[in-house]
Amino acid sequence: MxxxxxxxxxxxxxxxxxxxxxxxxxxxxxxxxxxxxxxxxxxxxxxxxxxxxxxxxxxxxxxxxxxxxxxxxxxxxxxxxxxxxxxxxxxxxxxxxxxxxxxxxxxxxxxxxxxxxxxxxxxxxxxxxxxxxxxxxxxxxxxxxxxxxxxxxxxxxxxxxxxxxxxxxxxxxxxxxxxxxxxxxxxxxxxxxxxxxVDLDATDATLGSARIARAGRDLTIVAYGSELPHVLRAAQQAAEEGVDAEVIDLRSLAPWDEDTVIGSVRRTGRLLTVHEAWKAFGHGAEVIARVMEVLGAEGRTVRASRVGARPVPIPSGPLRKLALPTWQDIHTAILRSAGIAPHS
Known part of the structure; x- marks a missing residue:
């Protein structure tokens, strides 16, 4: 250092x-x-x-x-x-x-x-x-x-x-x-x-603001933290199969950038949330609920799904990979959100 x-x-x-x-x-x-x-x-x-x-x-x-x-x-x-x-x-x-x-x-x-x-x-x-x-x-x-x-x-x-x-x-x-x-x-x-x-003089990232990590038109993926690299890898693979996903790095969980997320889903009509934490009762559920409230009031139909950890205490050692989401899990969810049957 x-x-x-x-x-x-x-x-x-x-x-x-x-x-x-x-x-x-x-x-x-x-x-x-x-x-x-x-x-x-x-x-x-x-x-x-x-x-x-x-x-x-x-x-x-x-x-x-x-x-x-x-x-x-x-x-x-x-x-x-x-x-x-x-x-x-x-x-x-x-x-x-x-x-x-x-x-x-x-x-x-x-x-x-x-x-x-x-x-x-x-x-x-x-x-x-x-x-x-x-x-x-x-x-x-x-x-x-x-x-x-x-x-x-x-x-x-x-x-x-x-x-x-x-x-x-x-x-x-x-x-x-x-x-x-x-x-x-x-x-x-x-x-x-x-x-x-790292620009040591930059100040454009503020609390409560999200970042579009990858532009796309077919599907909105909202992720944060450790899952962002996995999401970007899965999105690249999906792009080669004809699904152009927009990836939003949430950065702030509370408050979170509703305007950026809702604006993206308003264009794509599909929403996938991804986080390493447990899927049940997770942050992704809050994002989906809020998007549905706003866009539902506009008469829009949104297809939504979630990816997260399985409902078990996250283990140590070789079992851990069985509890956490992988980029393959995310890739499968992307294809299903787009109405494409995943490869067997």
Whole structure:
């Protein structure tokens, strides 16, 4: 990361567009905001000299020291409480709860306190805090459960899950600056994936905005996080078989970009939602319900379907692939949505 830090601190055009992994992009976003605002600080387990879980804070301790990169005990409830309390007194903490499976250990702070304080105090207190976590499948063998959609149900709490290094960089910066509490979820399978050019000055990705990752005319696919690469691969295969799918990377789960999704489905008349989390009661169901409400009122008929994980606890080891959706599952769903019988 020394090279990245040198690049980030240089004003030449080339060094303001480094090639970064997802994890490096998140670190650069945090570094940028910490340099610009001394009320931003970071706390979590092993986030100091160790460099963080999955190298997620590498280089931050060396630059900002123990006064702003704080090591905590293994107590997610206390960590979230410290961050929430500090945010009520003018600080902008980033609280790392290493894996999404640990979010339930801090539910009182995340559900009963953080989203409600602004309303309970008539706006006198607005907690400006980011909860950073990781979820889903990935090179780290454990902790694959994804509970992100639970938090979308709570008014006052924003939830984001980017899928690319440029979006990870921009959305983390936006999350730190946002006046509301934000849950920032990183798909573990993408953390150390393919590097992409990241514009360190870009600010066009905002909370609540989606991105059209692939234009198309026959079908709208709404995806987010780790499933985006699988969806793009499946869409390319389907295109060779005559189905031109539009792919929307949702990026933000709460709020989500209704206008972009509904506008696309209004053109295509077909909707497929895809996520790594469980299919039942998932975010895709909310997207479909809202699209049906709006377009149904216009007298339009929409064909909708979903792809997601099977209704079992996501296992570790070789069984995991049997529970999670594959690009082949998505490809089959695309063909069926278009009225084409999949190949046997």
């Amino acid at each position: 020394d090279q990245v830090r040198t690049q980030a601190g240089t004003d030449t055009t080339a060094t303001r567009h480094p090639r970064l992994t997802f994890a490096q992009a998140v670190i650069e976003a945090i570094r940028h905001e910490m340099r610009a605002d001394d009320t931003v600080f970071y706390l979590g387990q092993d986030v100091g000299p160790f460099g963080g879980v999955m190298q997620g804070t590498q280089g931050l301790y060396e630059e900002f020291g123990p006064q702003r990169i704080l090591e905590t005990p293994i107590s997610e409830s206390a960590m979230a409480g410290i961050g929430l309390g500090a945010s009520c007194f003018g600080c902008k903490p980033i609280v790392e709860l290493s894996f999404g499976e640990f979010l339930p250990a801090a539910m009182n702070q995340l559900i009963n306190q953080a989203p409600n304080l602004h309303y309970m105090t008539a706006g006198a207190v607005s907690p400006q805090v980011v909860i950073r976590t990781r979820a889903g499948d990935g090179p780290y063998g454990g902790h694959p459960q994804d509970y992100s959609v639970w938090f979308c149900h709570v008014p006052g709490l924003k939830v984001v899950m980017p899928a690319t290094p440029p979006d990870a960089y921009q959305l983390m910066r936006a999350a730190i600056r946002d006046p509301a509490p934000v849950l920032f979820v990183e798909p573990m399978s993408l953390s150390h994936g393919r590097r992409e050019v």
